[in-house]
Amino acid sequence: MFKDKFKAIIIGGSAGSFQVVVRLLAELDEKMDIPIILCLHRLKHVRNGFVEALSIKSKRPIVEPLDKEKIRKGVVYLAPANYHLYVELGNQFAISTDEMVNNSRPAIDLTFDTASYVYKEKALGIILSGANRDGAWGMKRLKERGGYTLVQDPEECTINTMTTAALNITQIDQVLKTDDIIRFLNKELC
Amino acid sequence: MIEDIEINDLRLLTQLVKEKYDYDFSNYAISSFKRRLLRILEIYKFDTFDKLMVKLRNEPSFFKEFLSEITVNVTEMFRDPSMWRELRDKILPTLFQSHESVKIWHAGCSSGEEVYSMAIMLKENGWLDKAKIFATDIDHSILSKAKEGKYAVKNMHELNDKNYFRFGGKSQLSDYYKIEGQNILMDKKLVSNITYMEHNLAGGIAFTKVDLILCRNVLIYFNQNLQNDVFKLLHQSLFNYGYLIVGSKETLVWCDIASKFITVNNEEKIFKKIRD
Numbered sequence: 001m002f003k004d005k006f007k008a009i010i011i012g013g014s015a016g017s018f019q020v021v022v023r024l025l026a027e028l029d030e031k032m033d034i035p036i037i038l039c040l041h042r043l044k045h046v047r048n049g050f051v052e053a054l055s056i057k058s059k060r061p062i063v064e065p066l067d068k069e070k071i072r073k074g075v076v077y078l079a080p081a082n083y084h085l086y087v088e089l090g091n092q093f094a095i096s097t098d099e100m101v102n103n104s105r106p107a108i109d110l111t112f113d114t115a116s117y118v119y120k121e122k123a124l125g126i127i128l129s130g131a132n133r134d135g136a137w138g139m140k141r142l143k144e145r146g147g148y149t150l151v152q153d154p155e156e157c158t159i160n161t162m163t164t165a166a167l168n169i170t171q172i173d174q175v176l177k178t179d180d181i182i183r184f185l186n187k188e189l190c
Numbered sequence: 191m192i193e194d195i196e197i198n199d200l201r202l203l204t205q206l207v208k209e210k211y212d213y214d215f216s217n218y219a220i221s222s223f224k225r226r227l228l229r230i231l232e233i234y235k236f237d238t239f240d241k242l243m244v245k246l247r248n249e250p251s252f253f254k255e256f257l258s259e260i261t262v263n264v265t266e267m268f269r270d271p272s273m274w275r276e277l278r279d280k281i282l283p284t285l286f287q288s289h290e291s292v293k294i295w296h297a298g299c300s301s302g303e304e305v306y307s308m309a310i311m312l313k314e315n316g317w318l319d320k321a322k323i324f325a326t327d328i329d330h331s332i333l334s335k336a337k338e339g340k341y342a343v344k345n346m347h348e349l350n351d352k353n354y355f356r357f358g359g360k361s362q363l364s365d366y367y368k369i370e371g372q373n374i375l376m377d378k379k380l381v382s383n384i385t386y387m388e389h390n391l392a393g394g395i396a397f398t399k400v401d402l403i404l405c406r407n408v409l410i411y412f413n414q415n416l417q418n419d420v421f422k423l424l425h426q427s428l429f430n431y432g433y434l435i436v437g438s439k440e441t442l443v444w445c446d447i448a449s450k451f452i453t454v455n456n457e458e459k460i461f462k463k464i465r466d
Contacts, residue, residue, distance in 0.1 A: 045352070045353070045356065064439065066439050067439055068413075068417070080439050082269075086222065087221075088220060088221050094219045094410065095439050096225070097262060097264045097407045098262050
């Protein structure tokens, strides 16, 4: 139903989201050749190790984009430690050391806001487990711009503050458990 | 509250600022620039973009505040400790071995945390008296703050002390400052020999030649056109075999001058100029 509709999948997560992301990267069909943009809360002073940990089971290459790096299909992008990650016009990323938002840098709200500004109705946003409210506003923006919204089932989340916050302020299109997120994306996007 | 700014409004604003104040923001990276503008609207409680335009048009004194708010001034001491170690253990020993005096330029120094980091590191290694440091920024008021060396105690404990520890300095960061209420005051002796100057990287004018430039997390606020120009300026401002260090997620590989540099350390983004 959504084949070729989306230009990017944008995923936000915090506490309890790591295992879910690992599963997504391992099980999402390789035919889905759009960029996947991850904004996950992480330790600010630890620059290395996260990409490597996520890469173990991933079918796709994972990189932390450099400033103004071109966005390529089939690549997974991870917001670097201690920077906000923006999707910039001209199919590229931009980074920023701007103030923290929701006590976070990278802030999910900002990645979602800028990504949905660029991709509009061709953005697919997913919010996973997490212990603060970051991402809720970004998800609202994404929905307002015509994007498709998906939230991990709060019942399945290790900590459901983030998903609940998103559900509270936006009419989310789908609330799914990890298995079903994978099934849904593999069925609808390929 | 305004949640977005139209591209056309951005255009009108950069035009006005260029004509009236001779600052060119037309090549700033859009996402960040928009975000800074939204922040200004919020801080000054402007409920329309037009109110900001009117204020810029009619109150020249407001422009200074605008300039301060439009630039991102979030910085840390010893941010990326591994870069500072590399500088201390590899880059600076080479420079001080071959030079009587080493000239260093902090381009876009903001509130001066990296300038103090540099001064502390130089002092701990007996280099401070042999170094000549220039620290520049587009924003006059942030330069005063840099000179003053007054920072929030909270930041010192949560961020800077820890960075210094990870860097592996020879003493305690607290040996270089004293606490006064909610703030700390850096030891002025550290920076007695440093020249602070107003300078707009986007203005395109080189002012001196140096052996080492730190320009970290500054060019990320520019688009690629402007980055390209500024890298030319930085290249021009370096002696041959001088070093340029940018932020850990920046690179110059796609710029015109890329072939005039070699990568010394890709992880820490340290480049060396090899030809004019």
